[in-house]
Structures are given as C-alpha cells and as structure tokens.
Amino acid sequence: MGNYIFLILALASFFGLSKLFAKANVESWKAWIPIYNFYVLSKLLEKPWWWCLIMIVPGVNILMYGVYGFNTARAFNKPSNGDLIFASLLPYLFFVKIGFDDTAKFVGLSKFKNEPNWFIRGWIDPIIFAVIAASIIRGYFMEAFTIPTSSLEKSLMVGDFLFVNKFAYGARIPETPLSFPFAHHTLPLSETKKSYLEWLKLPYFRLPGFGAVKNNEIVVFNYPDGDTVAIGDQSISYYELKRQVSYLIKREERNAGRALQSDDYYLSRAHEYLHSPQSLVPWSGRPVGEIAARPVDKREHYVKRCVGIAGDVLEIKDGEIYINEKHQEMPKNAQHFYDVKCSLHVFGEEFMLPNGRVSLSNLNLLDKLDIYATEVSVDAVSKDTIVYKLNMPRHVAEQVKLLDGVVSVTQKNDKQGERELSIFPHNAAYAWNNDNFGPLQIPKAGMTLPIDTHNVCLYEKIMNTYDDGIHQVTKQGAQVLYDGKPITSYTFKQDYYFMMGDNRHNSADSRSWGFVPFDHVVGSPFFVFFSMKYAENNPVSGKSVMKSLTKNSQDGKFRWNRFLCYVKDGTLHSVKIPVIAVIIGLWGYGKWNTRRKEKKQKAKI
Secondary structure (H helix, E strand, O other): OHHHHHHHHHHHHHHHHHHHHHHOOOOHHHHHOOOHHHHHHHHHOOOOOOHHHHOOOOOHHHHHHHHHHHHHHHHOOOOOHHHHHHHHHOHHHHHHHHHOOOOOOOOOOHHHOOOOOHHHHHHHHHHHHHHHHHHHHHHHOEEEEEOOOHHHOOOOOOOEEEEEEOOOOOOEOOOOOOEOOOOOOEOOOOOOOEOEOOOOOOOOOEOOOOOOOOOOOEEEEEOHHHHEEEOOEOOOOHHHHHHHHHHHHHHHHHHOOOOOOOHHHHHHHHHHHHOOOOOEOOOOOOEOOOEEEOOHHHOOEEEEEEEEOOOOEEEEEOOEEEEOOEEOOOOOOOEEEEEEEEOOOOOOOEEEOOOOOEEEOOHHHHHHOOOOHHHEEEEEEOOOOEEEEEEEEHHHHHHHHOOOOEEEEEEOOOOOOOOOOOOOOOOOOOOOOOOOEEEEEOOOOOOEEEOOOOOHHHHHHHHHHHOOOOOOEEEEOOEEEEOOEEEOEEEOOOOEEEEEOOEOOOOOOHHHHOOEEHHHEEEEEEEEEEEEOOOOOOOOOOOOOOHHHHOOOOOOOEOHHHOOEEEEOOEEEEOHHHHHHHHHHHHHHHHHHHHHHHHHHHHHO
C-alpha cells in the first residue's frame, strides 16, 4: 500500500512542477519526464545539473526531494518559516500547493546568492549535503563497521574498526528507504524504537559487482535467522529464543517426573509463552516484548568466513572441513577450545568479572597470551590436577604446553553421533554437532534436489521464506506439501552459502542457523583503520586509554600493529607508510596551493 501512496505523491509532485514550470515560462510537459524534470528544475534554481542524478538513488532521493522543495519555496517567493518547513518535509504536496497559489511568483534565487541567513549559510546547507554524500557512500560504496564479537578471532578481532566494500559483490538497493540516517534497525539512544518505516518497500535489486563470493573469503551479511526478534532480547533470533525456552520447559517437566512429549509439543508451549503479554526472558527477567519481523536490510550485520559456496557439498569431520570430499586448510589464526591439564593452579581459580562473566584469576598470564578472559573456565578439579578450558589458536596452545605445571593440552572435539541441540537443522534425525556436521548439499540457483519428509528440515526455511516469498511447507504422512500441493523435488531460486567463524567453538554461524542467501550478502571487509582491546576481554592491557598511548600492542589498549591495514583473505597487510605519505602529501599540497593563491591575489592588488 505504501508503494502506491509514494507513487501517487510522486505523480502529484510532477503535476505541481508542471504548474511551477508554466509560471517560470518553461514548457510544462518537461515536468512529466522523470529525472529530466529535476534537471530542468536544477537549471531553473541555478543549482548544479548533477543534483538530478541524486534523484536516482533510492533512500537518498527522499532527502534530495526536501532540498529541492526548500530551494523551490524561496525561488517562488515563499521564504517564510512555515513554507520552508512544509516544502522541506512534504515537497510533493508543496509543489501542488504553490502551483495553484496566485501569490507564488518566480523570482529566482539571486537574492540568496549572498545568503542573508547566517545559520542556513554556515550550517544547514553543509550539513544536508554532508548527510546526502555520506548516505550515498555508506549505502552503495563502503561503510564503517566494528567487530562486536569474537567469532573471527584472531583474524578479525573484537575492537577492529573497518571499512566494508559494498561493491565487491554488488551494492543492494535498500529495501526500506524511509529510515533515519546512519542508524541500522534501532533509533539512537533507544533499544526498542525502529529506525525505519515500512510504508514504502522496494523489491530486491543488486547493482553489478566486481566478483562473486568465493571459498574462504570473509563476508559481511545480514543475519538470516534474524528475520524475527523479540524486542526484549535482540541478542538472539526469535527462533533460537523459542528453542531455548522449549528446552527449559522440557527440563522442568523431566525434573517433575512427567512423561516427556515430542519436540513439537514443547515448541508449541514455548510459542504460547513468548506470545503472552506477561512473559519474561528466563535468563534476564526482562519482558519479552513485541515479536517483530525485520526486512532483510535491517537485520543484524554478521561477519564470517564463507567455507562453502553454492553447489558445494560440505562436511565437517573431527573439526576439519571437507568441501566436495577435499580437505580444507585450517585458517592460520583459527581458535578452538582446549582442555589444559595442570599439576599446579597455573591460570588461577575461577572468579566473577565485573560484567558477571566467569573467568580465571591469573589475568596477567591470560593477557600475556592474549586469551580472552571471557572465554576461559575451570573444567574439572581433582586431588592432584586441575583442568582448564581455554579458547586459543594452535600456536598459543603450543606456548601453553611449555608452561611450568602444564601436563597436557588437548583440543576439544565433539564426538560423531553426539547431537548438539543448538546445531542446525535442530532435528533429532540429524545427530550433528560443531565438530561433526553433514554432509550437506549447499543449494545453487537452478539446482533441483529431491525433497522428502526426512530432508525437508534442511531446506524448509529456504522454501518457505528465503527463496520466493512466504509459502507454507508442511508434512502430511509420507508427503511434503508446498502450499498444500504434494512435492517430491524443489528447484532453488538463488545461490546460498555456508558461513563459519574462525573461532570454531565459540561462534554462532551456519552450523546454528543454516544457509545464508545471496540477497543477504552485504560486502567484504577490506581495510582496518583502527583497533583496540576491550577491558572485558583484556582486563589488564585493555583497561587504560591514556597509559596505553606509550605502550606497545601487547601491553596497551591500542593494537598499533593493526592500524591502517588492508584485509585480504582474513590476513592484515600494513599500509601505514603509504597512507601517512598520502596524508602528508595532501596537507603539503593544500598549504602550497593556499600560498600560491595568496601570492596571485597580492599580485592583482
């Protein structure tokens, strides 16, 4: 409905422009040709001709409409505050209003050449065009991100601030162009208020890119499972929240000695609970709140490594990845949990960090090894030994082996056949876990696969949500029904990918939710411009800002070795010297050019 309303408003603005053009002695038919009409209006307002090109850019063109409205109001002798506000906020209707206003005469903008209003001259115009320029760059070329979780440790680290290349795979046209500038899905200073309106929705469209997603590339994408969230706890998807609540209900009934029911029964109980107005999130005590759906472009941004592309068959055996039955090399900085058996309390005792997370008391040793304090614990204690559970890369595990008091270091490995409840496809028929998963066929556009009551759980979300809009996929006896009709096969409409974190035992990735559709792909990280540690992970070196200014990357908060680095395949390559040289060169050129102009000015005098 919103799309039709916007179309009506746009046509109304064209009609209004035709009236205004006639008042300015311009042929009125020119107002009915999209883009060209704003080219004509730019010339009429004595503004740059390229303003009209901004009207092609979805989302940004809505801001530009207001800019045209503001200048049109003044050009047609309507400079009052009321008219300027009306023109800026509702230019579509304002064009019609002054088109029929006999007092609106075209006087041009010549009297505003030397802007009498210092506020407009000094602030409004620069701010508006800075927002427009930044929106175009952010939406279609590159965007600044920060790494919030340790999923890709130690390739991309918590506290890395980086730029993402959006034209690597082709920039997407925003699905929800009516949104607050520079906000993602929630308004600034709010945890619940949406930053976008769904009155106007655009279909999925992607501009041409410079390449395709390849195996082992690090990719930024919108979290597919985040299409629905509980506003009271947005840290996980609604589906994962419902599964966890169902597990709690099942555990309570088991402890009470009641006969256990099917998984579907407990999921339905969890559904009822979460949709009750008085329901609370069990682990936080906060109200569950509204269950809200999010469009693709407003789902959380995740960054993972693409281990399997469309058409691949993926399998994980004892923590090692196989693609089309070929073993894949482990990323250099990949992390795993290790059981570290010690004869001494090498890493100290368990204690509680200020943020409520469990850690170990020998924080200095953890910090020296760059093992996050939030990813360690005591696994077992006996009379002669203590076993720690530490998350670290293999090269750090080798260092730990050499410490006094360490008896053995063994990598954690979930055994084959031991089903992990949080692992996709969340079905008892597939006893998969983090270290033993698959084989799984990753769908490719145009690929047809047989579908039956056993494997439908693998592709159900694709069929009923991702691929071709919302559909009903159900099971009836030995049949699978697609919108009520029996099917035995399905042809996929787009490419899909399997994304994993390098932090193999501490990453919410495709092993948890399944496939990532191509229309969710955002871009590729290409430049880390700043990096720092957070005190919760590095309580020793990540605490002080001022003291860290004179410390190295290991001892201080700032990871100087990760500043100004180009990212390729998850590996950072320093470009500090070229970047600094360019900055100094531009500064020197600016100084030289200023002096040259001053000399020319003096020569004229």
